[in-house]
Structure formats: structure tokens, C-alpha cells
Amino acid sequence: MAMTPKQLDTPDIPSSQLNPPTAPHPVRVQILLAGGHQHTLSLSSDAPLLHQLFTVLVNQTQADTVPSLLQIPLQSDTSNQAIAFSSDKLVGIVTDPPVFAQRQPVETPTGLTQFAAPKAATAAVSPPAPKAYRYIQIEDFLPPELHQQLLNYATTSRADYVETGPATNTEFYKDHRNSLVIYYPRYTEMLIERLHKVMPRVIQHLDLAEFEVARIETQLTAHNDGNYYKMHNDNGSEETASRQLTYVYYFYQEPQAFSGGNLAIYDTERRDGRAYGGQNHQIVQPLNNSIVFFPSFYMHEVQPVICPSQAFEDSRFTLNGWIRQPEKA
Secondary structure, three states, rough: OOOOOOOOOOOOOOHOOOOOOOOOOOOEEEEEEEOOOOOEEEOOOOOOOHHHHHHHHHOOOOOOOOOEEEEEEEEEOEEEOOOOOHHHEEEEEEEEEEEEEEEEEEOOOOOOOOEOOOEEEEOOOOOOOOOOOOOOEEOOOOOOOHHHHHHHHOOOOOHHOOOOOOOOOOOOOOOOEEOEEEEEOOOOOHHHHHHHHHHHHHHOOOOOOOOOOEEEEEEHHHHOOOOEEEEEEOOOHHHHHHEEEEEEEEEEOOOOOOOOOOOEEEEEEEEEEEEEEEEEEEOOOOOEEEEEEOOOOOEEEEEEEOOOOOOOOHHEEEEEEEEOOOOOO
């Protein structure tokens, strides 16, 4: 599994205390592993990999931390290698110049404590990030055997998919969506059962009021080369108003044969009964066998997929849908 930064929150700091941020600069990073092993590489001070290393290291202090596989490129003038190790083997990081991480009291999907992005010793604090795009991403959502069954079904059912454009693109939203979908796929019951099991955790993490689940909708979607879904939300009409939560379960063949296809969740404001997306947004990468939840009123988009082979079986597949509350009388 490739290293991917988790959602990180920035502390609330009065604007009067903010200083202009320091420009990114090179940092020599020495990775210390259990058993006395060491590896050194050079990273930018704002590199996501450096950010992730600090987060993983500090999370080792949590008793319920679940180890994950880390893969780090090690490049030199004479070789191009990578090291893979379990996250619980990371025991220290030496940085030159010094880099520090700041604790934030926010819980991640796995129960780990989050940290703000590492800051160089001379760096100023960045402004607080908007709070209107909170989400949760849970990895290893399905057991391997169910993940494989679902993948076999998705890749061998090409004739059952229909284009999403005719149902979505209109005179006012031309070229709004481009992908393939099965509206009533198999494996729905299996997915819904697991959705119910994680709902309390999701509701708590998103800081939502509990609600009665009246219905869960599911569709199977395939995104191949050039496919996308422009900014929208999922409960902006009378027919969809009862949707409370949107979920997206990602699955695809390994090794991953596409790039892009990230989920962008935008800072969202409600005005006059409508949702408006700002420029600020969070990027959620489509990790294999992971599921993402976020409130259905959030403005979001699927960024374009790049799949050089254009083979259908190399697509970015999702089981995605919505969790509804009872319709208002």
C-alpha cells in the first residue's frame, strides 16, 4: 500500500498571530528503524512523505495503533531503490534543519491522534483550514476474499454498465459527468451490512446528530481514461433531500493501472437553502479497499482519471451511494 497522508487539521490561531510562511526548503531526513537500521534521504520541508513520517511516528504512542505498510523511495546517484517496512518499526526521525510536529486533539478513522503538518523550526504557522469538509476514510474495509469477489464481478460485467452522462448532463450542466454505472449491482446486501456496523463510528467522527437510517442506496461505478464528475453535491434536489451521508468504496486491480481519480471535497457553505463550494478543498486519494464517508450536502468532485491502457479491467471501480433518513412529511 502506497504511503498516503491522512486528513490533517490545522490549529485555530487568531489571524493577529499569523506570520508569513517560510518557503519550502530541503531537509535531510534520517529514518531510524528498530534493530539499529538507518536510511537517509532528502525531502522538501513541505513534502507529504515527511508529513506522513511524523504522523506515523507520533501515533506509535497510542495503544490501539494498527500497523500499516510503508514504502519509501531511496534514490542515489548509483541506484534507484525503495524500502518497505511496518509502521511500528519506525522509532525515530533525525532532520537537518530541525522539523517539529504539533499535536492536535482530533481523532482519525483508526482512533489515532492527528498532528498538524510538520513545521521547520523557523517556519511560521499556516492559517487554519476551513472546517466544512470533514470526512472519514476507513482502510481495509472488506476482507480480501470479498474484495476479490467484488473485483471479479466488476471487471467481468462490462455489458451491464450504462453511461452516466445521459442521466446527468443537461443543457445547464453540459459534460458534467463521464463514467459507467450499474444502478442495481450485486453484493449490495453484503456492503449494507458492513455500512450499518461502522455507522456509529462514522457519525461520531463527523460530529453529526444521530438519525434513523431509512434507506441505503448503492451503485457500481467505473472510471476509465478521461472519466470524471465535476463539482456537485448529492442532496440538492427535492428527490435527494433526505440523503444525509455519501459513501464511496474504492477497489481496483493491483498493481494500480491508473492515476488521478482523486475525490476533492470542497469547503461548503449553505445559503438560501443551497450549497456553495469554495476554492479550499481536501484531496482524498482512492486507496484500494478503503471507504470514505462525508455529509451529502458537501460540494465535491471526482478529478479526471488517467488510464494509459484504457482496458476496462484497469478502471477505478467504486461501490458508492447514499444513506437516507426518513422523508419529511
